[in-house]
Every structure is written in structure tokens, then in C-alpha cells.
Amino acid sequence: AQSVTQPDIHxxxxxxxxxELRCNYSYGATPYLFWYVQSPGQGLQLLLKYFSGDTLxxxxxxxxxxxxxxQSSFNLRKPSVHWSDAAExxxxxxxxxxxxxxxxxxxxxxxxx
Amino acid sequence: xxxxxxxxxxxxxxxxxxxxxxxxxDSQVTMMFWYRQQPGQxxxxxxxxxxxxxxxxxxxxxxxxxxxxxxxxxxxxxTVSNMxxxxxxxxxxxVADSNTGELFFGEGSRLTVL
Numbered sequence: 657a658q659s660v661t662q663p664d665i666h667x668x669x670x671x672x673x674x675x676e677l678r679c680n681y682s683y684g685a686t687p688y689l690f691w692y693v694q695s696p697g698q699g700l701q702l703l704l705k706y707f708s709g710d711t712l713x714x715x716x717x718x719x720x721x722x723x724x725x726x727q728s729s730f731n732l733r734k735p736s737v738h739w740s741d742a743a744e745x746x747x748x749x750x751x752x753x754x755x756x757x758x759x760x761x762x763x764x765x766x767x768x769x
Numbered sequence: 770x771x772x773x774x775x776x777x778x779x780x781x782x783x784x785x786x787x788x789x790x791x792x793x794x795d796s797q798v799t800m801m802f803w804y805r806q807q808p809g810q811x812x813x814x815x816x817x818x819x820x821x822x823x824x825x826x827x828x829x830x831x832x833x834x835x836x837x838x839x840x841x842x843x844x845x846x847x848t849v850s851n852m853x854x855x856x857x858x859x860x861x862x863x864v865a866d867s868n869t870g871e872l873f874f875g876e877g878s879r880l881t882v883l
Contacts, residue, residue: 688870690870690871699876699877700874702872705870705871707870746811750865750870750872755800756800756814756817757802757863757865759804759811759814761810762810762811
């Protein structure tokens with residue numbers, strides 16, 4: 657069965673510092689991989705996705721993620737965090753397009769001045 | 770992109786009652802998905818609703834508790850039956866774009882069970 661693990665429940669970073677959020681998946685083949693962000697009281701917004709090709713993908717708001725097949729990981733990064741990045745971040749996998757997604761437990765990001 | 774409308778947006782319900790959530794999509798889709806997001810938790814897939822066939826439920830979710838209808842390609846309902854306080858959650862309807870792969874969500878229905 658597929659599963660998604662986000663090892664870090666909560667992360668606190670200073671504004672302007674770099675950020676890396678971890679995501680590991682368990683799936684028989686390489687799934688489609690996604691990162692979503694959910695700001696307090698808001699819906700989910702897609703940050704970026706990986707289907708195939710270049711393993712480093714760029715997303716919105718200055719985020720990027722790198723797919724590493726050998727590690728079954730899809731970590732999210734941002735070189736300089738802004739206070740508005742404080743939110744809940746979810747990694748998700750899907751077996752292919754059009755199918756159901758499975759979400760990780762989420763990482764809550766706090767940004768301090 | 771798909772525009773998804775859910776009703777009700779929020780409700781307060783009494784223990785033992787049932788509530789039906791409606792989901793309307795602005796385009797025809799083969800599969801619609803129902804998720805639950807409990808307070809402070811991630812999204813858990815309840816079931817996949819296919820038009821013309823019975824919904825497929827994930828482990829831990831049963832039809833008697835969460836009956837689903839899918840009468841056409843743009844509409845679905847999820848009923849939360851015999852509610853208890855543990856059912857207090859946000860329930861989200863979603864569809865996946867088979868071209869872009871993106872999952873689109875409705876605004877969610879926030880249920881509080883007293």
C-alpha cells in the first residue's frame with residue numbers, strides 16, 4: 657500500500673533563513689508527487705508537482721523540490737523564508753493523473769522575525 | 770482548472786443525526802474524491818465516487834457510515850450518518866485534472882457534532 661511520511665510535525669525557522677521540509681513515500685513504482693500548502697483557515701494550494709523528467713522542479717512562491725528515487729524522497733526547499741510562508745505543508749502522492757491522492761501527515765511551519 | 774462548490778460550508782449537528790454534503794463541479798469528471806480533515810490533522814481519503822457504480826471506500830471507512838451518491842458526472846453527495854463528536858471534521862470534495870494531474874478541492878464543509 658502506498659504511504660507518505662513527513663517526519664517533521666513542526667518546524668520553526670527565522671525569516672530569511674533557508675527551509676527544507678522532508679517527504680518520503682512508499683510505493684511500488686514512481687508515483688506522481690505533489691506539495692500543497694494550507695494557510696490558516698484556507699483551502700489547499702498546489703505548490704509544485706513532479707511527474708517525470710528533471711528531478712528538480714520549481715514551484716510557486718519561490719519553492720522547489722527535488723525527487724530522489726534512491727531515497728524515495730521528495731523534499732521541499734526554499735532558500736529564504738518569508739513570514740507569509742507560515743502554514744501547513746502537505747506532501748501527496750498519486751499513482752497517476754486523475755487518480756486519488758494520498759497525503760502525508762503535514763508539517764506545520766512557524767516563521768519567527 | 771475545476772471550480773468545486775460544496776454545501777453546507779459549515780453546520781452544527783446533534784449526536785445521532787445525519788447530514789448530507791453536496792458537491793457540484795463545473796465540468797464533467799469521471800472520479801470525485803471525498804476527504805476528511807480532522808482538527809489539526811492531514812487529509813484522509815474516505816472514498817472515490819465513480820459515476821454509475823458504487824463508491825470505493827478506503828480502509829476504515831464503510832458505506833453504512835458514509836453513504837455516497839454520484840448521480841451524474843458533475844455532482845456527488847456524502848452523508849455522514851449517526852454522527853458522534855468524533856465525526857467533527859472538515860469534509861472536502863475534490864477532483865483530479867487528468868491532464869495536469871492537479872487535485873482541486875472544494876471549500877470544505879466544516880461539521881461540528883455536539
